[in-house]
Amino acid sequence: MRRNRRACGLALALTVAAAGCAPGRPGDDGRVTVAVSTEILADLARNVGGDRVAVETVVPAGGDPHSYEPTPADAAKVARADAAFTNHLLLEEHALIKLFDNNVPDGAPNISLAESAEQYGATLIPLVEDVGLDVLWLGLAVRGKGPSRSADIRLSATKMTGPGEFALYLTDALGQPQVYIDSTDGLDARDVAVLPPDAHTHLNWAFSQPGEYRLTLSAQVDAGDGSPARQLGSGTFAFAVGVAPQTLLRDGRTRLLDAGHADLAVDLDTAQVFARTDEQGDIPADQVVIDVPNRAIEEVPDDERFAFVGTPGSRVWQLPQAVLGKHVHGEIDPHLWQDVRNAKAYVQVIADTLAEVDPDGRDTYQANRDRYLRELSELHDYVRAQLAxxxxxxxxxxxxxxxxxxxxxxxxxxxxxxxxxxxxxxxxxxxxxxxxxxxxxxxxxxxxxxxxxxxxxxxxxxxxxxxxxxxxxxxxxxxxxxxxxxxxxxxxxxxxxxxxxxxxx
Structure with missing residues (x-):
């Protein structure tokens, strides 16, 4: 059964991009217009900019930047900006980052604060994932920065062999499945997962029958600038589904993945498709056997939304998503502002950017920056003293x-x-x-x-x-x-x- 997969998201991206072509910026009151992704960044920008700036926020009050999908009205906000700030490090939904990159006017600074703040003394820490599963936790990943942060990296299923059907999907925070690959009606251009650069996501890998499977993934990168997509490499992975994996450990396949965390990944620099593992490092696709044991058996829920997996009550062998909800992220924790010292680094980036855009306001921005940095130093001391x-x-x-x-x-x-x-x-x-x-x-x-x-x-x-x-x-x-x-x-x-x-x- 072929679903209407991702069609709405693609249509929205086109609408948003078109909205970015609208001419002109407001400026009748003489203020600098600043577009930001979240209300936390808006507050920092207002403290630095004061009366000289008008700040517009894309994610609404109380919204979740991890999942917020932008609208054409949001594109209009960004298209009016004299300067734009996002957090990035994959905090925001990728569609939101693409909205900024597609619609910030030429010549206006478009700043990723988390990355830029490091040179002002911000400290970055890695994300650590451990959900204690008794089966392999398997995801998809992209290694490398690519041509831009708004590029799309496509991992397409081009060939699948095995005794049953295969589906790759995630369940979002509202319980709605988003299907990326479904072999029941054959593989075509719609059987694809799209990730931003340097990203990782968790998915469900469902097989309808036990046996030996082989899945070929091919990768390409779309820079998003109208140029043709660049073809990268491909790799074929072997899955032992409900059968002893030792039967596949032959013909050069010597590395078994049966526990811990791993990703099927593409490296944008080398164009290689491979398995990236926490315990064994990088493994070429043709050396890997992925174990989907019988303890991974689950029943298909009695819910028509999951009909692509199988009939209600039937069994599937499934490596689970584990982290519920859509969860695309990078290797670095993006929530820097929870350390007040990192917020101080954000403030310095914002102040320098506004002074570049509005040189006449430099003295004002520096004075506001210094006042706010003193307030944040007091805040840091307060938080530390309370928790001590x-x-x-x-x-x-x-x-x-x-x-x-x-x-x-x-x-x-x-x-x-x-x-x-x-x-x-x-x-x-x-x-x-x-x-x-x-x-x-x-x-x-x-x-x-x-x-x-x-x-x-x-x-x-x-x-x-x-x-x-x-x-x-x-x-x-x-x-x-x-x-x-x-x-x-x-x-x-x-x-x-x-x-x-x-x-x-």
């Missing part, structure tokens, strides 16, 4: 979302657990058990949800209720009515962590 009051065994943070690694590193906390739940499905017993054991064993008095992600916190709420611990609020990617500025957000987080973790259970 917690006993070491109470500095365990369990949240809905992996957004607090910088806060933990900067202020002496430990990330004990996080969840990205799917509210459309019941949590698995393994998910609930693992979180329950973490809460119980660490004797934490509270877990934390983000206000803008509260609707997705079903697993964490259930665990908290079962374990009799409090549910408290912290801010990750967005503000709300109770915290309308970056300073207010960080002060709240420090106070809430101290209040909730400092109490006796």
């Amino acid at each position: 009051k917690l006993p070491p065994d109470r500095r365990q943070l369990i949240t809905t979302h992996d957004a607090f690694g910088y806060l933990a590193k900067a202020y002496g906390m430990t990330i004990a657990g996080f969840v990205v739940p799917n509210p459309a499905q019941e949590p698995s017993a393994a998910q609930v058990t693992k979180l329950s054991e973490t809460v119980r064993n660490l004797q934490v008095p509270a877990v934390f949800i983000e206000p803008n992600l509260a609707a997705r916190a079903s697993v964490l709420r259930r665990v908290a209720t079962d374990q009799g611990v409090d549910i408290c609020l912290v801010y990750g990617d967005a503000f709300d009515a109770n915290a309308k500025t970056y300073v207010a957000m960080m002060r709240h987080n420090a106070d809430e962590l101290l209040r909730c973790l400092g109490r006796t259970r």
Whole structure:
């Protein structure tokens, strides 16, 4: 069955790109127009720009930059900009980054703050993934920067052999499957996964029958500038589905992937398609055997949206997505602002950029920058002092979302657990058990949800209720009515962590 896959997203991209051709910028009031991706960046820009700037934010108040899909009206905002700022490091949905890159006027600075802030002293930390699966956690990845950050890298299924059918898909945060490859009606140009440069994503790999399969993936890069796509390499991977993988360890295939984390990847510099693994390093495609054991068997849900996988109640052998919801990311944690010192680096980038765009306002921007940096230094000291009051065994943070690694590193906390739940499905017993054991064993008095992600916190709420611990609020990617500025957000987080973790259970 062929679905209408990604058609709406492609249509939107075309509409947005067309909107970027609209002429002219506002400027009747003489202010510099600044377009930013998130409200956190908007607050930093307003503090630096003051009355000389008009800041327009694309992701709406309370929105999630990881999943927000832009509109043509958003393109119009960006097309009016004298300067534009995104966080990047794959924080924002790729369509949002492409909107900025396609619509920022020629000559206007288009700044990735997370990358630019490093030269101003920002500290970057890697993402660490470990979900403790008892089967292989398999994804797709792109290594390399490519021609631009808005380029599309396409991994197409060009050939598949085996006794059954194959589907590659993810389940988004609303329980809706997004299908990338489906062999039931043959493979064609629609059987493709598209990633941005230097990105990684988690997916479900579903096979309808046991046996030996071979899947060929071919890669190409589209720079997004109208030039022809550049063909890269291809590779054929072997899968042992419900059969002993040793039967495929022949003819040069000597490396078995049966646990841990791995990606089928393309390197933009070498054009090679290969397996990238945490434990064994890079492995050529023709040396790999991927184990899909019988303990990976799942039943197809009684939901017509999953008809492409099989009939309701039938069995499939599936390597799971593990992290629920669409989760495309890079190797570096993008949530730099949770360390106030990194926010100070953002402020310096913004000030220098505005002075470049508006030289007459340089003195104003520098004065605003210096005033705000002093305020942020005081904020950093406040957060550090508040969290230092917690006993070491109470500095365990369990949240809905992996957004607090910088806060933990900067202020002496430990990330004990996080969840990205799917509210459309019941949590698995393994998910609930693992979180329950973490809460119980660490004797934490509270877990934390983000206000803008509260609707997705079903697993964490259930665990908290079962374990009799409090549910408290912290801010990750967005503000709300109770915290309308970056300073207010960080002060709240420090106070809430101290209040909730400092109490006796």
